[in-house]
Amino acid sequence: MIALYRPGASAIHRAPAGPKVLVFIAITLAITLSAHSAWMLPAAAVLVVAGYLIAGLGLGELAAQVVALRWLIVVMLVTQLVFLPALVALANTGRVVVVIALAALVTLTTRVPALLDATERTLAPLRRFGVNPAGVGLLLAMTITTIPVIAGLAGSIREAQRARGVPVRATTFVVPLLVLSLKHSDDLADALAARGVE
Amino acid sequence: MGSRIRVDIRDVTRIAVFAAIIAVLGIPGAIPVFGGAVPITAQTLGVMLAGAVLGRWRGAAAVAVFEALVFLGLPLLSGGRGGIGVFVGPSAGYLAGWIFGAFVIGAIVRAGTRRPTWWRTALGCVVGGVVVVYALGIPVQALVTQLSLAQTALSSTVFLPGDILKVVVTTLITLALWRAYPRAFGRGSEASALAERADSPVQQGANTP
Numbered sequence: 132m133i134a135l136y137r138p139g140a141s142a143i144h145r146a147p148a149g150p151k152v153l154v155f156i157a158i159t160l161a162i163t164l165s166a167h168s169a170w171m172l173p174a175a176a177v178l179v180v181a182g183y184l185i186a187g188l189g190l191g192e193l194a195a196q197v198v199a200l201r202w203l204i205v206v207m208l209v210t211q212l213v214f215l216p217a218l219v220a221l222a223n224t225g226r227v228v229v230v231i232a233l234a235a236l237v238t239l240t241t242r243v244p245a246l247l248d249a250t251e252r253t254l255a256p257l258r259r260f261g262v263n264p265a266g267v268g269l270l271l272a273m274t275i276t277t278i279p280v281i282a283g284l285a286g287s288i289r290e291a292q293r294a295r296g297v298p299v300r301a302t303t304f305v306v307p308l309l310v311l312s313l314k315h316s317d318d319l320a321d322a323l324a325a326r327g328v329e
Numbered sequence: 330m331g332s333r334i335r336v337d338i339r340d341v342t343r344i345a346v347f348a349a350i351i352a353v354l355g356i357p358g359a360i361p362v363f364g365g366a367v368p369i370t371a372q373t374l375g376v377m378l379a380g381a382v383l384g385r386w387r388g389a390a391a392v393a394v395f396e397a398l399v400f401l402g403l404p405l406l407s408g409g410r411g412g413i414g415v416f417v418g419p420s421a422g423y424l425a426g427w428i429f430g431a432f433v434i435g436a437i438v439r440a441g442t443r444r445p446t447w448w449r450t451a452l453g454c455v456v457g458g459v460v461v462v463y464a465l466g467i468p469v470q471a472l473v474t475q476l477s478l479a480q481t482a483l484s485s486t487v488f489l490p491g492d493i494l495k496v497v498v499t500t501l502i503t504l505a506l507w508r509a510y511p512r513a514f515g516r517g518s519e520a521s522a523l524a525e526r527a528d529s530p531v532q533q534g535a536n537t538p
Contacts, residue, residue, distance in 0.1 A: 207419070223475045
């Protein structure tokens with residue numbers, strides 16, 4: 132499974148996952164709540180640039196993230212320019228781009244397993260309400276390993292249908308995919324039960 | 330697993346597998362509308378199917394697990410998007426709407442019975458998959474983009490034809506799946522018993538590859 136993570140050894144990479152996400156949420160709230168302050172957007176933009184430089188991702192990665200948002204930027208700008216003054220439209224679009232680029236910084240510098248662990252720790256207080264943090268972690272990890280299996284099933288169905296000349300339609304493709312996937316689900320359950328998982 | 334909430338392991342694997350199906354349905358080509366600020370894909374088809382096939386609780390759980398993995402940084406949303414960013418962007422409300430939508434679809438499609446009918450499936454998908462998703466998605470999009478509700482709602486109507494098409498496809502698939510594999514609609518522990526009780530004959534071959 133290819134994650135969005137970019138390896139590195141910077142201070143931002145080494146920061147613990149849970150607090151990193153909390154800091155991001157706090158900054159996002161601050162940016163959103165001060166939407167009408169003229170200073171907020173330039174300050175947030177400087178923060179984002181500094182973050183990418185400190186993380187060793189460079190301005191190239193930041194540019195790549197913004198380019199990935201190009202359609203969102205175009206659509207937002209066009210619809211906003213229809214209804215709002217140009218400066219307000221630019222500021223609104225800029226704010227959304229800055230927040231998403233900042234979020235991408237968290238995602239780019241944090242490994243998925245670290246975030247999984249942080250999720251389990253965050254859920255720990257919910258144990259008294261009957262939530263099982265380790266169970267949630269297992270469920271998430273199991274889904275990650277299942278995605279390539281289901282993608283493989285989808286690939287073999289498509290090949291089999293192409294070989295027989297079945298027309299490609301949503302129903303003829305999805306129904307067999309669901310049947311095979313749910314059978315896989317029951318096999319997986321049997322395998323887990325045989326190993327003593329609940 | 331030793332929790333106080335007793336969950337059958339078959340239900341757990343079904344939630345995981347359906348979350349994976351939603352991820353895989355996002356792969357084969359999103360259809361960007363207007364360049365794709367909020368693209369339409371087969372992914373929302375997976376969300377509707379999760380509610381219709383798994384029922385309200387497990388359906389909503391499958392969508393929530395899928396979105397948790399997106400949040401954790403896997404590029405599973407159509408077009409390879411993922412990470413925390415999508416939950417603070419214009420489509421955040423629609424993502425929340427998927428979870429509640431799957432729940433509502435499950436509640437309507439499976440009301441009082443396990444056997445899906447075409448009109449309950451279609452009604453459930455319209456109410457849960459379209460009305461609920463838009464009801465949560467449009468206000469959040471308006472908030473993020475600082476446009477008025479009416480303006481945002483107007484620009485969202487471009488997605489309606491695609492969503493109506495997906496209601497039709499979900500209904501066809503759900504009914505075909507009931508004929509091909511009624512076990513799919515059972516609760517994990519009851520699945521084998523259901524296969525024997527099913528009043529519809531199991532038709533082999535019609536819908537398999």
